[in-house]
Amino acid sequence: xxxxxxxxxxxxxxxxxxxxEGLAPDGGLxxxxxxxxxxxxxxxxxxxxxxxxxxxxxxxxxxxxxxxxDLRALCARTYTEAVFGTPEIxxxxxxxxxxxxxxxxNGPTLAFKDMAMQLLGQLFEYELERRGEELxxxxxxxxxxxxAAEHAMRGKKxxxxxxxxxxxxxxxxxxxxxxxxxxxxxxxxxxxxVFDDCQDIVKAVSNDLExxxxxxxxxxxxxxxxxxxxxxxxxxxxxFQATRHNDERVSFTVPSGNFGNICAGxxxxxxxxxxxRLVAATNxxxxxxxxxxxxxxxxxxxADTFETSSPSMDISKASNFERFVFDLVDRDAARVRALFGxxxxxxxxxALDEALMRRAREEFGFASGRSTHADRLATIRATWDAHRRxxxxxxxxxxxxxxxxxxxxxxxxxxxxALPIKFAATIVEALGREPERPPKFAGIELLPKxxxxxxAEAGKVKDYIAAHCG
Ligand SMILES: *Cc1c(COP(=O)(O)O)cnc(C)c1O
Numbered sequence: 001x002x003x004x005x006x007x008x009x010x011x012x013x014x015x016x017x018x019x020x021e022g023l024a025p026d027g028g029l030x031x032x033x034x035x036x037x038x039x040x041x042x043x044x045x046x047x048x049x050x051x052x053x054x055x056x057x058x059x060x061x062x063x064x065x066x067x068x069x070d071l072r073a074l075c076a077r078t079y080t081e082a083v084f085g086t087p088e089i090x091x092x093x094x095x096x097x098x099x100x101x102x103x104x105x106n107g108p109t110l111a112f113k114d115m116a117m118q119l120l121g122q123l124f125e126y127e128l129e130r131r132g133e134e135l136x137x138x139x140x141x142x143x144x145x146x147x148a149a150e151h152a153m154r155g156k157k158x159x160x161x162x163x164x165x166x167x168x169x170x171x172x173x174x175x176x177x178x179x180x181x182x183x184x185x186x187x188x189x190x191x192x193x194v195f196d197d198c199q200d201i202v203k204a205v206s207n208d209l210e211x212x213x214x215x216x217x218x219x220x221x222x223x224x225x226x227x228x229x230x231x232x233x234x235x236x237x238x239x240f241q242a243t244r245h246n247d248e249r250v251s252f253t254v255p256s257g258n259f260g261n262i263c264a265g266x267x268x269x270x271x272x273x274x275x276x277r278l279v280a281a282t283n284x285x286x287x288x289x290x291x292x293x294x295x296x297x298x299x300x301x302x303a304d305t306f307e308t309s310s311p312s313m314d315i316s317k318a319s320n321f322e323r324f325v326f327d328l329v330d331r332d333a334a335r336v337r338a339l340f341g342x343x344x345x346x347x348x349x350x351a352l353d354e355a356l357m358r359r360a361r362e363e364f365g366f367a368s369g370r371s372t373h374a375d376r377l378a379t380i381r382a383t384w385d386a387h388r389r390x391x392x393x394x395x396x397x398x399x400x401x402x403x404x405x406x407x408x409x410x411x412x413x414x415x416x417x418a419l420p421i422k423f424a425a426t427i428v429e430a431l432g433r434e435p436e437r438p439p440k441f442a443g444i445e446l447l448p449k450x451x452x453x454x455x456a457e458a459g460k461v462k463d464y465i466a467a468h469c470g
Contacts, residue, residue: 001014001015001032001033001061001062001063001064002014002032002033003015003017003018003030003031003032003033003225004030004031004032004033005024005025005026005028005029005030005031005333006024006028006029006030006031006322006323006325006326006333006336006340007024007026007027007028007333007336007337007340007341008026008028008333008334008336008337009024009025009026009028011024011025012033013030014064014065015062015063015064015065015066015225015226016063016065016066016127018030018225018226019123019124019127019224019225019226020124020127020128020135020218021218022218022219022221022223022224023223026337027340027341028322028333028336028337028340029223029225029320029322029323029326030225031225031323031326032062032225035267035270035271036061036062036271037271037272038271038272038273039272040246043246043272043273044246046236046240047240047246050087051079051088051089051090051233051237052075052076052078052079052080052089053072053075054233054236054237055075055078055079055119055230055233056071056072056075056076058229058232058233058236059071059075059229059230059233062229066126066127070126074119074122074123074126075119077122078118078119078121078122079118079119083107083108083118084106084107084114085106085107085438086103086106088237088241089234089237090102090103090104090115090234090237090238091103091241092238092241092242092413095383095387095389095399095414096386096387098406098410098411098412099402099403099406099411099412099414100238100241100242100411100412100413100414101389101391101395101399101413101414101416102234102238102241102413102414102415102416103416104234104415104416104417105392105416105417105418105419106419107148107151108148108151108152109144109147109148109151109177110418110419110421110422110438110441111144111147111148111312111417111418111419111422112231112261112415112416112417112418113144113145113148114148114151114152115230115231115233115234116226116227116228116230116231117148117149117151117152117220117227118151118152119226119230120152120220120224120226120227120230121152121153121156121159123226124153124156124158124159125156125157125158125159128157128158128159129157129158133158133216134158134159134160134216135158135159135160135216135218136159136160136161136162136215136216136217136218136465136469137149137153137159137160137161137162137163137217137218137219137220138162138164138202138205138206138217138218138219138461138465139161139162139163139164139202139219139220139221140163140164140165140195140198140199140201140202141163141164141165141178141195141198142165142166142169142170142195142198142311142312142314143165143170143171143174143311143312143422144174144312144418144422145220145221145222145312146163146165146178147174147177147178149161149163149220150163150178150181150186150188151177151181153185153186153220154181154183154185154186155183155185156185159185160185160186160187160468160469161185161186161187162187162189162461162464162465162468163178163186163187163188163189164189164190164191164198164201164202164461165178165188165189165190165191165195165198166190166191166193166194166195166197166198167190167191167192167193167453168190169194169195171422171423171424171425172445173421173422173424173441173444173445174422175445175449176444176445176447176449177444178451179449179450179451180444180447180448180449180450181450182448182450186450187452187464187468188450188451188452189451189452189454189461189464190451190452190453190454191453191454191455191456191461192453192454192455192456193456196302197456198456200456200458201456201457201458201461202219204458205217205458205461205462205465206219208458208462211462215465215466215469217465221319222258222260222319222320223260223319223320227260228260228263228264228267228320228323229264229267231260231261231264232264232267232268232271234415235252235264235265235268235269235273235275236268236273238250238252238413238415239273239274239275239413242411242413243411246274247274248274248411249274249275249276249410250274250275250276250410250411250412250413251275251276251277251278251279251365251405251407251410251411251412251413252265252275252277252278252279252412252413252414252415253279253281253398253399253401253402253405253412253413253414253415254278254279254280254281254398254415255281255310255313255394255395255397255398255415255417256280256281256282256288256313256318257282257285257312257313257314257315257318258315258318258319258320259280259288259318259319259320259321259323259324260319260320261415261417262278262280263320263321263323263324265278266278266323266324266327266364269364269365270327275365276365276407276410277365277366277367277405277407277410278364278365278366278367279366279367279368279369279401279402279405280292280366280367280368280369281368281369281370281371281397281398281400281401281402282313282368282369282370282371282397283306283308283310283313283314283370283371283372283376283397284306284308284370284372284373285300285305285306285308285313285314285315285316286370287299287300287315287316287317287318288318288321288368289368289369289370291321291368292357292360292361292366292367292368293368294351295351295352295353295354295356295357296349296350296351297321297325297339297344297349297350297351297352298348298349299316299317299344299348299349300316300317301316301348302316308373309373309376309393309423309425309426310371310376310393310394310396310397310423311423312394312417312418313394313397322336322340324364325339325340325352327364328352328356328359328360328364329356367405368401369400369401369404369405370401371396371397371400371401375396375397375400376393376396376397376400376426376430377426377429377430378400379391379396379397379399379400380393380396380420380426380427380430380431381430381431383396383399384430384431390420390427390431390435390436391416391420392416392417392418392419392420392422392423392427393418393420393423393426393427394417394418394423395414395415395416395417395418398414398415398416398417399414402414419435419438420435420436421435421436421437421438421441423435452464
């Protein structure tokens with residue numbers, strides 16, 4: 001299997017070459033040159049597999065430069081009951097007839113990013129050791145991504161993590177999840193500023209190519225193809241749990257920000273998984289809902305990017321969206337270049353015509369909806385009252401939109417992307433009670449913290465990295 005850039009760069013690469021990279025050299029995103037189609041016999045065989053075996057079968061279609069037995073072992077080591085809490089790994093729970101929640105948030109940091117990041121940790125360690133190389137991951141986080149990355153990379157050979165976060169701005173629980181890690185290869189840098197300052201610092205350091213090369217700086221952001229392909233697996237696992245036969249169809253509603261999660265659903269559908277519709281649920285930062293409703297993709301400035309109570313979906317643009325548009329325009333790279341490389345850069349927006357938008361809905365199955373803070377509170381309350389189930393704020397956005405998109409006879413699976421304990425303040429606002437806390441997280445706020453506070457200056461972060469590599 002070879003990978004190409006959505007913007008037409010002539011080079012073709014193998015999986016392990018793009019594993020440790022970010023964007024393609026022309027600024028595009030990597031995609032496989034084709035999606036393997038799953039025939040009926042294969043789908044029937046997969047139905048009976050344990051999660052880690054299913055993961056192996058799917059990943060093996062995209063990764064042919066890691067020996068089969070090694071890949072199988074990596075999957076088996078990643079997706080265990082000890083790490084993800086249940087033998088199903090992503091258990092499906094019926095809320096009411098035809099409406100399900102699929103739990104993706106029982107990993108080490110209680111958010112769906114663990115599903116991919118845990119595998120990435122294994123893949124990085126494996127590939128770096130094979131090459132005899134080291135990698136220093138530099139990132140910026142306002143919560144979920146940073147803690148998932150740290151918990152995936154802790155103790156891994158050849159990898160160090162330098163994670164910047166806005167000093168004093170994450171919830172006490174989220175701070176504890178990151179700062180209580182005592183592993184030597186994990187470095188928490190609390191930046192005296194806001195999340196944007198952290199992102200600017202990461203950008204400034206990465207743009208210093210000499211520094212980046214000398215200190216082997218890399219990232220683990222959501223455009224990484226390995227993360228995306230790991231997420232394809234749970235769409236299959238959700239489908240098998242919601243159906244009895246492979247002639248049934250299901251729909252998924254996905255709380256969406258950077259379009260990474262739902263893009264994995266798109267890939268699963270392209271492989272032939274019988275998905276009827278893929279519904280993108282956004283919060284007040286409705287870049288994606290606006291696109292699917294109007295055909296206009298409009299990047300937001302910082303003045304109209306809102307801080308919401310589902311903060312992991314507070315985006316100004318959807319970094320993985322280009323992958324879907326590439327498929328939507330029949331993989332016409334020149335057209336993608338004109339849209340994302342030109343129109344978006346100069347005008348901050350582009351519009352697709354009605355024929356393409358019909359295609360997005362009818363051929364590719366996309367739909368969308370939007371949810372506000374008031375909707376979130378109402379959904380959390382209604383779900384608690386009716387089912388005695390607490391859902392987190394992102395999952396609540398998904399549930400609200402899913403109910404608007406239900407179709408008779410088609411089971412709807414809402415992806416549960418985090419547990420309520422991560423966003424306790426909003427749960428208390430909605431229910432007047434504290435969220436449930438899984439026992440192993442009791443008292444984590446009281447553990448000793450390992451964090452360095454730095455001013456919002458790229459130079460200071462570079463000094464820190466240089467002093468702690470080697
Ligand atoms: C990251 C995240 C999302 C958004 O996922 P995308 O892949 O960016 O669309 C939704 N919910 C939670 C809890 C997250 O951490």
